[in-house]
Amino acid sequence: MSLSRSAGVLLHITSLPGGEGIGDLGREAREWLSWIHQAGCGMWQFLPLGPAGSGWSPYQSPSTFAGNPLLISLEDLVEQGWLDRHALEGIPSNTTKVDFPVVHDFKSARLLLAADRWRRRRRPERAAFKAWCDRQRPWLDDFALFAALKETHGEACWIDWEPALVRRDPKALAKARRELAAPIEDHALQQYWFWSQWNELHELAARLKVQLVGDLPIYVAFDSVDVWANPDLFDLDQDGRPRVVAGVPPDYFSETGQLWSNPIYRWESHAQSGFHWWIERVRWLAQQVDIVRIDHFRGLEAYWEVPAGSQTAAAGRWVPGPGAALLQALRDGLGGLPFIAEDLGVVTPGVQELLERFGLPGMKVLQFGLEGGEQGGELPSEYSKLCAAYTGTHDNDTTRGWFEAAGEDTRAYVRRVLETDGEDIAWSLIGALWASPAERTLAPLQDFLSLGTEARMNYPGRGTGYWTWRVAQGVIDEALAARLRGMNESHDRVG
Numbered sequence: 001m002s003l004s005r006s007a008g009v010l011l012h013i014t015s016l017p018g019g020e021g022i023g024d025l026g027r028e029a030r031e032w033l034s035w036i037h038q039a040g041c042g043m044w045q046f047l048p049l050g051p052a053g054s055g056w057s058p059y060q061s062p063s064t065f066a067g068n069p070l071l072i073s074l075e076d077l078v079e080q081g082w083l084d085r086h087a088l089e090g091i092p093s094n095t096t097k098v099d100f101p102v103v104h105d106f107k108s109a110r111l112l113l114a115a116d117r118w119r120r121r122r123r124p125e126r127a128a129f130k131a132w133c134d135r136q137r138p139w140l141d142d143f144a145l146f147a148a149l150k151e152t153h154g155e156a157c158w159i160d161w162e163p164a165l166v167r168r169d170p171k172a173l174a175k176a177r178r179e180l181a182a183p184i185e186d187h188a189l190q191q192y193w194f195w196s197q198w199n200e201l202h203e204l205a206a207r208l209k210v211q212l213v214g215d216l217p218i219y220v221a222f223d224s225v226d227v228w229a230n231p232d233l234f235d236l237d238q239d240g241r242p243r244v245v246a247g248v249p250p251d252y253f254s255e256t257g258q259l260w261s262n263p264i265y266r267w268e269s270h271a272q273s274g275f276h277w278w279i280e281r282v283r284w285l286a287q288q289v290d291i292v293r294i295d296h297f298r299g300l301e302a303y304w305e306v307p308a309g310s311q312t313a314a315a316g317r318w319v320p321g322p323g324a325a326l327l328q329a330l331r332d333g334l335g336g337l338p339f340i341a342e343d344l345g346v347v348t349p350g351v352q353e354l355l356e357r358f359g360l361p362g363m364k365v366l367q368f369g370l371e372g373g374e375q376g377g378e379l380p381s382e383y384s385k386l387c388a389a390y391t392g393t394h395d396n397d398t399t400r401g402w403f404e405a406a407g408e409d410t411r412a413y414v415r416r417v418l419e420t421d422g423e424d425i426a427w428s429l430i431g432a433l434w435a436s437p438a439e440r441t442l443a444p445l446q447d448f449l450s451l452g453t454e455a456r457m458n459y460p461g462r463g464t465g466y467w468t469w470r471v472a473q474g475v476i477d478e479a480l481a482a483r484l485r486g487m488n489e490s491h492d493r494v495g
Helices: 027-038 074-079 100-121 125-135 137-152 170-179 181-207 225-229 267-272 276-288 324-334 349-358 366-371 399-405 408-417 425-434 478-490
Strands: 006-010 043-045 211-216 244-248 258-263 291-294 302-307 317-320 339-341 362-365 387-390 440-444
Touching: 006 211, 006 478, 027 043, 027 181, 027 478, 043 440, 074 100, 100 181, 125 137, 125 181, 137 170, 137 181, 137 225, 137 276, 170 181, 181 211, 181 276, 211 276, 267 276, 276 291, 276 324, 324 349, 339 362, 362 366, 366 408, 366 425, 399 425, 425 440, 425 478
Parallel strands: 006 043, 006 440, 043 211, 211 291, 291 339, 362 387, 387 440
Antiparallel strands: 244 258, 244 302, 302 317
């Protein structure tokens, strides 16, 4: 993968200001792209685009192909005539955090109103919608049915539905499609609107020469259409439940490891199909973004397998992953690998070999390198060109929060090696990172705003209470853009 020297900002769409209680794909997203361009950045990175799952996490989505309907701009639907403006009255008022249950109820009700009007008017858009559905049929039919069935079962996990539906009996599925025709169409229509709005945003990004960096979770949620429709691809028992689940051993974030609960792949089945499901999954995302960040790349070389029902991840073991066979199949099937590999943690010789063999850039996180100190740390000046370097990610504390919580030895080391008094610590790290050899450097928006722990996006291993942060209205301004552009120009990173 050939990289150019550039810079970017990590900010999930839900964190954008404006919208209907949550950031969305509408006006604020378009203004945000223009701001990134004004700041001289060439990349915008965000989290997975799928519907949020357990704990409202974008990494526990019920579909690896679907978009999150909560990100649809209702304002844009008003402009298109699918909603009356008065339908937006009573918009959730919380502008500093996403109140997901409130936002879900508000937006879901308005999306149903829009769908009803769309059906009544039967405009020429119906032909475009049908053509789009035909093209997306390999994933859309199952997803729309799955989503409709979830609703009729009170959002219960698919494993607890009637046995005929659990085992996908053709007669039971045909009956459900007949009886749930309207809600199935509702969900398909929401996907049509989501991806239409997304395509407009992607086209704007291309015009502004801003690359979109998407996120590919290595695992999918058990309560997902992916597992329900493809049980043979996952390590399940005879009742359809996971025998083993994914996680990581005790690490920086947790003394007992992280227990993710995602089912493990039956890799031999994927290999027998030529990794078809993986190729189509990555192909779809690569059509929506310019660069794909593979989350937990380590799991392709070897993954941490935990017996289902374990209380912590400490009971797991390492198992060899698909490694080069999968990456080769992806490269052959896609004509290239537009990846950034999230290779954080212990980088084994096997992981390093995969990165080198396929020419993939790994990741560097400056917070981790500085915590290592004189003996085990790594400074930005030591980075290779072929990497994507970050001050921190969505899983880290903000840089200011991290520095304030660090021990005095770490703070003293940081002040010395970065030649800073620590008063503007986030920008001190940004400056050191931007001056590094790394061809791509990124930081969360929280760091550009010098925000503290109150703005943290996620804490790995904790199931609830995160993913809610939103940037305040008006703080993404011209002064901040000018400061960032100056940093980009100083270090030859203008996109």
